[in-house]
Amino acid sequence: MATTLDRITPFKNEPVKSFADPADVAAMEAALEEVKASFGRFYPLVIDAERVETKKRIRSLNPAAPSEIVGETASASADDAQRAIDAAQRAFEGWREVPARERAEFLFKAAAAIRERRFLYDALLVYEVGKSWPEADADLAEAIDFLEFYGREMLRYAQPQPVTPIAGEENELVYIPLGVGAVIPPWNFAAAIMIGMSSAAIVAGNTVVLKPSSDSAIIAAWFVDLMHELGLPPGVLNFLPGSGSEIGDLIVAHPKVRFISFTGSKEVGLHINELAAKPEKGQRWIKRVVAEMGGKDAIIVAADADLDAAVEGVAVSAFGFQGQKCSACSRAIVEEPLYDAFLEKLRERVAKITVGDPSRRGTYMGPVINAKALETISKYIDVGKSEGRLVAGGKRREGDGYFLEPTVIADISPNARIAQEEIFGPVLAVIKARDFNDALAIANGTEFGLTGSVYTSDEKKIERATDEFFVGNLYFNRKSTGAMVGAHPFGGFNMSGTDSKAGGRDYLLLYLQAKTVSRKV
Numbered sequence: 001m002a003t004t005l006d007r008i009t010p011f012k013n014e015p016v017k018s019f020a021d022p023a024d025v026a027a028m029e030a031a032l033e034e035v036k037a038s039f040g041r042f043y044p045l046v047i048d049a050e051r052v053e054t055k056k057r058i059r060s061l062n063p064a065a066p067s068e069i070v071g072e073t074a075s076a077s078a079d080d081a082q083r084a085i086d087a088a089q090r091a092f093e094g095w096r097e098v099p100a101r102e103r104a105e106f107l108f109k110a111a112a113a114i115r116e117r118r119f120l121y122d123a124l125l126v127y128e129v130g131k132s133w134p135e136a137d138a139d140l141a142e143a144i145d146f147l148e149f150y151g152r153e154m155l156r157y158a159q160p161q162p163v164t165p166i167a168g169e170e171n172e173l174v175y176i177p178l179g180v181g182a183v184i185p186p187w188n189f190a191a192a193i194m195i196g197m198s199s200a201a202i203v204a205g206n207t208v209v210l211k212p213s214s215d216s217a218i219i220a221a222w223f224v225d226l227m228h229e230l231g232l233p234p235g236v237l238n239f240l241p242g243s244g245s246e247i248g249d250l251i252v253a254h255p256k257v258r259f260i261s262f263t264g265s266k267e268v269g270l271h272i273n274e275l276a277a278k279p280e281k282g283q284r285w286i287k288r289v290v291a292e293m294g295g296k297d298a299i300i301v302a303a304d305a306d307l308d309a310a311v312e313g314v315a316v317s318a319f320g321f322q323g324q325k326c327s328a329c330s331r332a333i334v335e336e337p338l339y340d341a342f343l344e345k346l347r348e349r350v351a352k353i354t355v356g357d358p359s360r361r362g363t364y365m366g367p368v369i370n371a372k373a374l375e376t377i378s379k380y381i382d383v384g385k386s387e388g389r390l391v392a393g394g395k396r397r398e399g400d401g402y403f404l405e406p407t408v409i410a411d412i413s414p415n416a417r418i419a420q421e422e423i424f425g426p427v428l429a430v431i432k433a434r435d436f437n438d439a440l441a442i443a444n445g446t447e448f449g450l451t452g453s454v455y456t457s458d459e460k461k462i463e464r465a466t467d468e469f470f471v472g473n474l475y476f477n478r479k480s481t482g483a484m485v486g487a488h489p490f491g492g493f494n495m496s497g498t499d500s501k502a503g504g505r506d507y508l509l510l511y512l513q514a515k516t517v518s519r520k521v
């Protein structure tokens with residue numbers, strides 16, 4: 001007999017648009033106009049599928065033109081947070097009983113609906129977080145991938161699980177959900193990470209209080225509205241934008257919250273982990289914390305590397321989406337014989353990067369996310385100038401938007417601040433290594449362990465780095481960014497997080513618990 005799984009096609013990654021097709025260009029231009037026409041719209045909280053207005057509001061600004069308000073959301077109070085958790089708890093009692101197949105259908109339907117409205121979502125990402133067209137579409141394609149992948153994964157976990165047969169007993173192991181989860185995403189993969197974490201939690205049978213980043217709350221509002229349009233029961237996905245300090249700690253510490261799924265900075269992740277570890281009165285479990293955090297990712301350029309390929313890989317890894325990816329290359333570690341030639345070619349390559357309004361087709365780098373990021377990154381550039389030699393960039397671009405030049409600082413010591421601290425902007429430190437041993441030691445010499453890449457043609461170096469380069473996602477002869485769901489399960493070691501792998505076959509287990517049932521026969 002055919003099972004549900006037989007009728008589902010194998011998972012395939014959603015193709016990303018290059019915008020070479022004039023029809024895609026025309027559709028994107030129309031979508032940009034349509035989204036611009038909706039600027040300033042207000043999005044209330046959504047608690048139990050009810051829309052709740054608040055006096056206080058959060059403004060989401062266009063970082064390329066901060067006088068433009070992309071949209072406003074309500075800003076939740078402590079009372080709203082309490083009500084959202086109560087609603088999620090009530091909804092859990094019903095949602096946990098909904099068959100996995102039906103829960104998965106919601107994800108497949110959401111993927112199809114987002115695919116249909118793709119250019120509108122792309123356009124919103126351009127305006128809300130400053131992504132170039134291809135970066136926006138890649139973010140959205142990854143969101144679709146998470147929906148398609150986790151839907152299929154839930155069907156797999158709902159199948160009978162293998163246990164060793166024992167005479168005289170019938171044994172089974174089933175995966176059941178955890179309960180109410182707080183989902184706290186960052187702004188940088190405003191679609192993919194927000195949708196990926198929320199959908200994984202929901203498809204596993206949990207209910208969610210989604211507290212989006214204030215810099216990307218509008219796209220989260222769109223997603224929550226979409227899920228309700230598709231018929232998701234009230235209370236399963238609650239939309240709770242608000243300030244981290246006002247409601248963040250309350251949600252994390254709340255005794256009814258069973259798990260926290262967080263992606264963001266090391267500082268906030270560690271704070272959440274600490275807070276969640278302390279049981280509150282009435283709490284009946286140890287909270288599970290999934291925390292995916294920052295990086296200080298390195299690309300090693302070995303003396304035997306293909307120089308042109310290495311320069312290209314470093315440039316796109318360091319400056320794609322303005323270096324605001326947790327996987328961005330922020331350290332290029334170059335073996336001495338290639339160092340000068342590498343720097344010269346990199347300088348020429350970086351000079352070709354276009355910086356400007358990302359709503360214009362062809363812009364490569366847009367603005368950084370907000371005024372605070374502009375200030376922090378600018379301070380790091382000053383620190384870098386005192387720690388090394390400025391080779392490219394270093395300045396803010398004229399105008400209102402938060403534009404920074406792609407910046408390369410060479411002759412950086414492995415322990416310099418800009419070689420150790422996550423900057424999260426378009427700043428690359430270039431470090432000279434004596435040899436490959438030295439390069440590996442430098443690459444491993446931070447508290448992070450997220451992504452890394454090695455350019456080399458030497459099989460022995462590939463073998464050594466495979467064993468010794470301690471990162472969650474290691475690449476050879478390609479960029480350090482652009483992990484694909486299913487193909488490159490993503491997540492890092494050490495201070496980069498709790499070793500989870502988004503888009504991998506273990507991921508849903510983070511939102512499930514296993515129950516063994518044994519019956520004497």
Ligand code: NAD
Binds near residue numbers: 211244265
């Ligand atoms: P952030 O830590 O500032 O914020 C992340 C989220 O936490 C936001 O929604 C924010 O509102 C919320 N928050 C802040 N204080 C809180 C509190 N006290 N309680 C509860 N929630 C609180 O990070 P960001 O600037 O949004 O994102 C950038 C960071 O995310 C970088 O460090 C980047 O490396 C990391 N990141 C990691 C991954 C990964 O997979 N490892 C992926 C993307 C981004």
